[in-house]
Every structure is written in C-alpha cells, then in structure tokens.
Amino acid sequence: MATPIPIVCPYCGVGCNLELSLDEHGRPFKSKAAGRNPELNGKYLCVKGITIHELLNHEERLSQPFIRKADKLELVSWEEAVTAASRGLKDIISKYGPESVGMLCSGKILNEEVYLSQKFQRAVIGNNHVDNCARLCHGPSEAALRQQLGFGAVSTFLEDYDAVETVFVVGAHTTFTHPIIWMSVKKRAKRGGLKLIVADPRETDLIKNAAVHLKVKPGMDIFWLNALGKIIIDKGWQDQAFCEKHTIGFNAVRKATENFDINAACARAGVKRSELELTAELIHDRKTIFIWGMGLTQHAHGTDNVSALVNLALLTGNIGKPGCGLSPLRGQNNVQGAGDMGALPNLLPGHMPLEDEAARIHVGSIWDANVPTKAGLSAPEMIHQVASGKIRALYVIGENPAVSEPQSNFVAWMLQRLELLIVQDIFPIETLKYADIVLPAAMMGEKEGSVTNAARRIQFTAKGVRPPGEAKPDWQILQEMANAMGANWRYSSTAEIWEEIRIAAPVFSGISHDRLRQSPGIFWPCYDESHPGTPRLYEDGFGFRDRRARFLPVNLPNTLMEPTEEYPYVLITGRLLEHFNTGEMSRRSTKLLRLRPSSFLDMNPQDAATAGLSENETVRMTSPYGTVRLPLKLDVSMKPGYLFAPIHFSDPNFNSLMSAVPIDPKARMPALKVIPVKVEKDG
Numbered sequence: 182m183a184t185p186i187p188i189v190c191p192y193c194g195v196g197c198n199l200e201l202s203l204d205e206h207g208r209p210f211k212s213k214a215a216g217r218n219p220e221l222n223g224k225y226l227c228v229k230g231i232t233i234h235e236l237l238n239h240e241e242r243l244s245q246p247f248i249r250k251a252d253k254l255e256l257v258s259w260e261e262a263v264t265a266a267s268r269g270l271k272d273i274i275s276k277y278g279p280e281s282v283g284m285l286c287s288g289k290i291l292n293e294e295v296y297l298s299q300k301f302q303r304a305v306i307g308n309n310h311v312d313n314c315a316r317l318c319h320g321p322s323e324a325a326l327r328q329q330l331g332f333g334a335v336s337t338f339l340e341d342y343d344a345v346e347t348v349f350v351v352g353a354h355t356t357f358t359h360p361i362i363w364m365s366v367k368k369r370a371k372r373g374g375l376k377l378i379v380a381d382p383r384e385t386d387l388i389k390n391a392a393v394h395l396k397v398k399p400g401m402d403i404f405w406l407n408a409l410g411k412i413i414i415d416k417g418w419q420d421q422a423f424c425e426k427h428t429i430g431f432n433a434v435r436k437a438t439e440n441f442d443i444n445a446a447c448a449r450a451g452v453k454r455s456e457l458e459l460t461a462e463l464i465h466d467r468k469t470i471f472i473w474g475m476g477l478t479q480h481a482h483g484t485d486n487v488s489a490l491v492n493l494a495l496l497t498g499n500i501g502k503p504g505c506g507l508s509p510l511r512g513q514n515n516v517q518g519a520g521d522m523g524a525l526p527n528l529l530p531g532h533m534p535l536e537d538e539a540a541r542i543h544v545g546s547i548w549d550a551n552v553p554t555k556a557g558l559s560a561p562e563m564i565h566q567v568a569s570g571k572i573r574a575l576y577v578i579g580e581n582p583a584v585s586e587p588q589s590n591f592v593a594w595m596l597q598r599l600e601l602l603i604v605q606d607i608f609p610i611e612t613l614k615y616a617d618i619v620l621p622a623a624m625m626g627e628k629e630g631s632v633t634n635a636a637r638r639i640q641f642t643a644k645g646v647r648p649p650g651e652a653k654p655d656w657q658i659l660q661e662m663a664n665a666m667g668a669n670w671r672y673s674s675t676a677e678i679w680e681e682i683r684i685a686a687p688v689f690s691g692i693s694h695d696r697l698r699q700s701p702g703i704f705w706p707c708y709d710e711s712h713p714g715t716p717r718l719y720e721d722g723f724g725f726r727d728r729r730a731r732f733l734p735v736n737l738p739n740t741l742m743e744p745t746e747e748y749p750y751v752l753i754t755g756r757l758l759e760h761f762n763t764g765e766m767s768r769r770s771t772k773l774l775r776l777r778p779s780s781f782l783d784m785n786p787q788d789a790a791t792a793g794l795s796e797n798e799t800v801r802m803t804s805p806y807g808t809v810r811l812p813l814k815l816d817v818s819m820k821p822g823y824l825f826a827p828i829h830f831s832d833p834n835f836n837s838l839m840s841a842v843p844i845d846p847k848a849r850m851p852a853l854k855v856i857p858v859k860v861e862k863d864g
C-alpha cells in the first residue's frame with residue numbers, strides 16, 4: 182500500500198489535517214485524520230473532511246480545457262485554450278485598456294497560487310481589479326480589524342481557550358460551520374466557571390450550554406452592541422487603565438453614548454435590558470474571547486457591526502493577553518491566505534496598503550513591473566461595471582459568482598454580457614454556463630504548497646494523487662497564461678514562488694517550505710527563521726506607529742432589512758454541517774448528499790398555521806427581487822416572523838432573492854444575510 186498523503190482539508194477555515202489512503206493504482210479511497218497535528222484537529226474530522234477522496238475521484242472533475250464554439254463548450258488542447266484566452270485578453274486590453282479586465286480569485290487555492298493570481302492581475306494585466314470570496318463573508322471583519330487594530334486577522338489562537346473565562350459567540354452556528362474548532366474550544370475550556378454567551382436570532386444547539394442567549398433580531402446588532410457598551414461605561418466597568426494606555430478614541434466613544442437610549446436600543450434589537458446587564462457582568466472583568474460569524478458581517482453595515490464588537494473588546498481590555506481576543510470564523514480553507522497574499526483591490530501581499538508608495542516600489546522591483554496605483558474594484562463592483570461597459574472580461578479562479586453573488590438573475594445577465602469569461606475550476610460549476618474558455622485545475626492532494634487557516638496558521642499540504650486527465654495546478658496555468666501574455670515567469674515549483682513571497686512580504690520572511698513541512702504550522706507574522714511565529718497578536722502593542730488600538734464610534738445603521746406589509750417575514754440564510762458554501766464540492770459527495778439531499782425552509786408552526794401552510798408542502802417565497810419554490814419544514818425554535826434557509830443549493834438559489842444594493846461603504850459587502858419576504862402556497 183502506498184504511503185498516505187498528508188493534506189489540509191479543502192473545505193473550511195479550521196484547516197484540519199488529514200491523510201488520503203491510496204490503493205494500488207494510486208487512487209485515494211479513504212480520508213481520515215491521523216493525529217498528525219494534535220494542536221489542531223488531532224484524530225478528528227467533521228463529516229465533510231472524511232469525504233475528500235470522493236471529490237478527488239469524482240467523475241465530473243474537469244479534466245480537459247474547453248472553448249465555447251457556436252454556443253457549445255468544445256474540448257480543446259491546452260495550447261489552443263491558453264492561446265485563445267491570452268489573445269482574447271490582449272484584444273480587450275488593446276480595445277478598451279487594461280482597466281477593462283477583472284479577476285475573481287479563490288479562497289481555496291494555495292497561497293502561492295493566490296500570490297501569482299494577483300501578480301498576474303497587477304503586473305501582467307495592469308490593474309488592481311482583483312478580489313476574493315472574503316468579500317461576501319468576512320470582508321467587514323478584515324476591514325474593521327485592520328482599521329482598529331492593525332491587522333485584518335484573528336488575534337487569538339486555540340491555547341487561549343485554556344485560560345478563557347467567557348466565550349461570547351455572535352452570529353455563528355459554530356457546531357455546524359466550524360465543528361472541529363468548536364470541539365477543541367469546548368475541550369480546552371472544560372472547567373467549572375466558563376460562561377458562554379450566544380447572540381443569535383435562532384435557538385441553535387449552542388444555547389443548551391449558554392449562560393445568556395441574546396435572541397437578537399437579525400441585522401440589529403449595532404443597537405444591542407452599543408447598548409452593551411453604554412451599560413459597561415455607565416457602571417464604570419471599562420478597563421480604564423487599558424483604554425488610557427493602549428488605545429485612542431475612548432473619549433469619542435464615551436461621548437457618542439452620552440444620550441444613547443438603552444431601552445429604545447434593546448426594543449429595536451429584540452433583547453431584554455436585564456440580559457444585556459448580565460452579559461456586561463460576564464465580560465467586564467473576565468477574560469473573554471469574542472467569536473463571530475456571518476450573522477454579524479453579511480450586512481450592508483457589516484463593518485460597523487464588527488467595529489462595535491471590537492469597541493467592546495477594547496472597552497473591557499480583552500485583547501493581546503492570554504485567554505482574551507477577537508476571533509472571526511473564516512469560511513474557506515485558505516480565505517485568510519487569499520487576503521494575506523494580496524488578492525484584494527486595496528492591499529498588496531503581506532497586508533501592505535496599495536497606497537504605500539514604498540510598498541508598491543518594493544513589490545514592483547521584485548516583479549520587474551510597475552504596480553498600478555489606483556485601487557481596484559471589489560467583486561460586486563466588477564459585476565456592476567459590466568453593465569456600464571467598464572469591465573469587458575473576467576478571469577474567475579475557483580469562484581462561482583453565478584450562485585454566490587446577490588441578485589443572481591442580474592449576475593447571470595452580466596456574465597452573459599461579458600466579451601470574455603475565463604473560468605478556472607475543478608468542477609463544472611454553475612458559472613461555466615456563461616464561460617467562453619474553461620481551464621481545468623488540480624485540487625488539494627494533487628498539488629503541494631501552503632494554506633493559511635482562520636487562526637493565521639500557515640500549513641503545508643502535500644501532493645500524491647494524479648490530477649484527472651490534463652488538469653493542472655492553478656500556479657502552472659497562471660504561469661502559462663502570463664507567459665502567453667508576454668511575461669517571462671520561470672517558476673518550477675511552489676517552493677520557488679514561496680521564496681519570492683518571503684522577499685515581497687516581510688510578515689512571512691521567516692517561514693520556508695522546509696520549516697512548514699517539519700512543523701504543525703507557523704503563525705504569521707514571522708520575520709526571520711529563528712522567529713517562532715506569532716500565535717497571539719498585539720501582546721507588544723497594536724499595529725500602528727503609536728502602538729495603540731483605535732476606538733471607532735459607530736452610528737446606528739440606515740441599511741436595515743425590515744419586514745413590510747407586503748413582505749412580512751424576514752428570511753435568514755445560513756449553513757448546514759453537511760454542506761459548504763455554494764455546495765459545488767459538498768453536493769458532489771454521495772455521503773453528504775445522502776445526509777442532506779436538498780434545500781428547505783424553516784418556519785415557526787404558529788406562522789405556518791396563520792398562513793395555512795403545512796409541513797413538507799412546497800411553498801413560494803418572494804422578495805422584492807425574485808421568487809423561489811421549496812419545501813416547508815416546521816421548526817418551533819424559529820422566532821415567529823423569521824424564516825431560515827441553507828445557502829448550499831443552487832436550486833433554489835436564495836441569492837436570487839437578495840439585492841445587490843445597498844452595499845457596505847467600508848468593505849463593499851452586499852446584504853446577504855437577511856431579506857424581507859412573503860411566503861404563499863405554491864399554485
């Protein structure tokens with residue numbers, strides 16, 4: 182039997198380590214945790230992690246390039262596909278200029294591949310229109326954390342749960358979305374005295390062990406977060422010494438709360454004042470870790486939501502010390518790495534701002550190219566600018582905008598309007614319907630390199646499985662594309678690309694592939710080879726010249742999605758344990774599909790009785806932007822007036838109900854979490 186291949190799970194940001202067992206033909210037949218990384222997942226995987234071999238062997242894997250000819254995708258050679266793609270891009274650039282080409286990059290490819298993607302966009306195409314899937318999940322977390330603390334990343338790590346006294350979970354169903362991390366948290370925190378606070382409109386399984394369940398109205402977080410801050414300040418429970426010594430802006434926040442009406446805010450947010458007072462008691466002088474998910478971020482005021490939570494952590498001095506911190510639960514297995522490597526319209530590799538002239542000159546000198554100065558477009562903006570004719574071509578790598586972007590009917594129309602759509606992926610995803618050129622890519626297990634988990638832990642993932650047919654690692658495809666466009670890239674491995682990353686981005690300078698192979702992962706920043714890495718951020722001050730964190734007063738939002746007479750319910754979208762994001766991988770696992778075959782709508786039985794609807798009947802759900810049909814499930818844990826549906830199924834696609842506007846002005850996040858709807862009998 183061949184030696185098992187150690188890889189990192191291609192699903193979520195926990196980044197569990199697993200091994201692929203190979204048969205005598207070198208094909209994987211089993212995926213199991215082998216205890217390779219006891220600090221992280223040890224011998225445990227969730228139900229998704231044990232099905233990775235199914236994806237590697239799946240008959241639908243893309244195995245050869247295609248070009249659309251006479252409205253049909255036809256198999257072609259690599260040479261033909263790369264020539265056509267590069268010629269198409271060159272023609273569009275010569276007709277409309279480099280600003281007419283955008284790139285959507287993936288949070289599930291290797292760090293080295295993300296790095297080459299943004300290098301391709303900046304150095305070969307000549308603009309900063311590059312973005313990744315974080316835009317639709319934790320873009321607001323990245324923006325708020327960077328603005329207030331210095332780095333757009335988690336501050337804490339698993340060992341902090343050994344010392345934590347209160348865990349505060351906001352808008353995250355951790356047992357479904359990040360099950361293995363939650364298991365570790367529970368194991369480490371299993372001592373008397375730990376308090377769990379959960380803020381969630383739904384009664385998830387987490388509330389069984391919660392000291393407080395804030396059953397908040399979705400999208401109303403700023404109301405209750407500001408009210409909680411005001412309660413702490415009124416009682417004099419803030420960590421005054423921390424605020425004075427390690428922050429700026431505390432007085433501005435205190436002043437902003439002077440006339441704040443706590444009772445009115447509680448009524449707006451749907452929580453009792455007494456519950457917030459108990460919450461204040463449980464966080465003000467106890468070591469607290471704040472964990473949050475997309476319940477907090479996926480709003481057109483998502484960045485302000487996160488800022489309000491960061492203010493609370495600063496107010497209570499819960500950052501930069503053992504047992505404290507801020508932990509956004511990132512989605513894709515390498516979405517942290519996608520931002521770290523610069524697949525963002527405003528940041529270069531290593532979180533260096535694009536506006537930093539010295540950083541541009543530094544990176545440009547390594548690339549032998551000028552880094553464009555003008556900030557690029559975000560993913561939703563690129564799609565919008567197709568309508569205006571500003572964007573004429575899109576290169577989509579490991580992303581599925583036909584399903585993931587809001588107002589999917591509009592998105593489909595925009596994708597059709599493009600003069601050139603290049604899709605590089607592992608499966609025939611829904612976006613392929615609109616593609617002119619399809620490039621088949623390799624996945625984890627078929628290529629080696631590094632990925633960065635939600636805790637900033639960079640890990641090595643090995644190769645050992647043959648990619649299907651002619652599929653290639655994304656870095657090789659990008660190199661062929663760049664050279665066909667006139668570049669002269671000569672990388673022979675991801676190790677060589679990583680060596681360039683170490684020079685380009687000082688926060689990774691101390692990390693080599695050799696170190697990664699021999700370690701359970703290294704936390705960035707890591708500035709030289711003798712540096713152990715930085716599991717906990719901000720122990721020696723914050724990421725600004727004055728070493729102080731920033732309080733930021735947060736105003737009440739005017740982008741709320743509230744029920745109306747015509748649309749009396751509020752739909753909340755969320756995740757299931759058995760599936761992942763838009764489902765293009767998990768829906769292809771026989772095991773996962775058997776466990777959760779299709780979509781559904783959860784409704785409180787009282788609401789269903791009032792509307793004359795019954796369990797399992799197909800209902801029609803309509804928002805101002807679209808209609809979907811799906812079976813109804815009655816769920817007593819749903820708050821009356823609220824509905825829940827999982828996001829993983831393309832049929833129906835709930836993003837057809839969502840609006841592309843308004844958009845978060847700071848993180849350019851559309852409102853994907855809630856939408857007012859009506860529900861009727863179908864037919």
Ligand code: SF4
Pocket residue numbers: 190191192193194195196197222226227228229230231359360361362
């Ligand atoms: Fe994979 Fe996440 Fe499950 Fe771990 S918790 S096995 S990383 S999906």
